[in-house]
Amino acid sequence: MIIEYSGKIPRQELVEIYIINLLKCLRVDRRKNISISFKFKNRLPGQAHGLCTGDKDGCEIEISKNQVFYEQMLTLAHEVVHAKQFIKEEYPSEMEAKSREYDLFGRCFPWEMT
Secondary structure, eight states: OEEEEESOOTTHHHHHHHHHHHHHHTTOTTOTTOEEEEEEESOOSTTOSEEEEEETTEEEEEEESSSOHHHHHHHHHHHHHHHHHHHTTOOOOHHHHHHHHHHHHHHHSOGGGO
């Protein structure tokens, strides 16, 4: 798996550990031939907090920095669920992403680093 980052990432080390934890929890980390890029941007189209596009070979996740840090992390959990759906060729369900984001945030965020 190739993980790429672009844009200024808030608390970069903490966020990188969080992303790895999310991918492990969703069992995406075992797929060797995929690429996931994470971009933290000042603005996204419309009033979006996050976006995920991709397919079975990889995904691009964009997170709006126009929200407080913990909201960005909650949005990140939501968008990583969508990445899992694309990579595993599952139906892209907003219901699944919304229902799992809080649990994933609570379980995967490296609270000991805050």
